[in-house]
Amino acid sequence: MSRTIRNFILAAACAAISCTAPGASASATASPEIHIEDVERFYDIYDAANGRPTAEQLQRDYIDAGSEGLHTLARLRNVTGVRIADTLAKNPGIYSNAKRCMAVLPRVKERVQVALDTLVRLNPEARFPPVTVAVGRGRPAGVGYPDSGIQIGLEAVCAADFMNPNVEDRFVHVLSHEYVHIQQAPALAGRDDLTVLERSLVEGGAELISELISGLAGQAHFPGLTRGREQEIETALVADQDKTDLSAWFDNSTLEKPGDLGYWVGHRIARSYYQQATDKRQAVRDLLQATDAKAFLAKSGWHPGIKLQQDMPQ
Incomplete structure (x- = not known):
């Protein structure tokens, strides 16, 4: 993966999150736990295979070797090497185009931090757990649970023009939405059997x-x-x-x-x-x-x- 791409992802992840240590007040910032290595590894595999990695490569070298956050995303949303390979074969542009979204991420991080500051004012007990930026099967754009953090599908958010034609606004909205999920009562938001x-x-x-x-x-x-x-x-x-x-x-x-x-x-x-x-x-x-x-x-x-x-x- 190129240094430019790696730096874009690092900048976005590092400034988009403001975490709170367990038991600490929301206004007290802690060093955020940020996982970006899954995106790096995906594009290393993707580039080495000239944009056509096999399902086996994606499962073994990307998902199985991935972070805890990626494993969580895979478990929650059925992300497998086969499903990524199928999506890539049907719509390769999702993955090649994802790189263009990285240009907006430094500004996204600034705006998300402002949004999180507002969230703390509205809800002083707000929590900001780790984020995993990963590449999936074209969906979901984001997933957030208090006990497993937030997972953002870089390629999914980048491709979803219908959500908002402005890429920067789109990322800000998705991150803000997922952070709100973290604050919701787990007795409802944490259930898997919702009506x-x-x-x-x-x-x-x-x-x-x-x-x-x-x-x-x-x-x-x-x-x-x-x-x-x-x-x-x-x-x-x-x-x-x-x-x-x-x-x-x-x-x-x-x-x-x-x-x-x-x-x-x-x-x-x-x-x-x-x-x-x-x-x-x-x-x-x-x-x-x-x-x-x-x-x-x-x-x-x-x-x-x-x-x-x-x-x-x-």
Whole structure:
């Protein structure tokens, strides 16, 4: 891997994170634990194979030899050498184009640090665990859990133009969103058996709070999919709210056909709650501490097709 590429990744990772030692206050900074070696190793393998590493090489030399963070990403999101090789064969541009995103990362780190400072002001108990920047199978863009840190898919974020055409804004949004997940109550956000409504609240709350701390609106493709269809879409989600098959609402975006409308509905539920709250800081805490999605929904004032303020929340 070239020195330039390595330096870009190092700069982004080193300044995008401000960690808090266990038991310390959020305002006290600690030396962050940052893992970038997985990206370095991937592109060493990628370049040596002229952009066509085999599934065996990727599994043995990249994933199996990878960091704990990469192993976590592989376990949580089924990242294997075979799946990376399949994605690379179908869409090689995802991996070759990922290098172009590195040019924005120094500025991303500055903006993310500002967002994290705002998050601490809203939530003094905020925690900032390690981040692993890795290369995966084209998805997910980011994953965050308190006990396993944050994993960012460099190639996935770089390729997802539909999220935001501005690459810099896109990385800031994804990192901010994943840091919010870390703060959410594990009794809800940490579960693997969420219903459609529960996942909507988890993702929607992260969307709203990341919007508050970064100053960036949610994913840019939602207005085109939802304008004029608010009541139709939200009525359909209410009908599905108790389902544990989430495929109609989450993790169904492709580069050709964006989706994930559960994020959008969840954001509107969270926004309804926040807008009606007189104590905005308490509203943020309520969003982070929510464990009963139906009780929160009842308090939110939300209903399908509700008219919400169009400006950014304050």
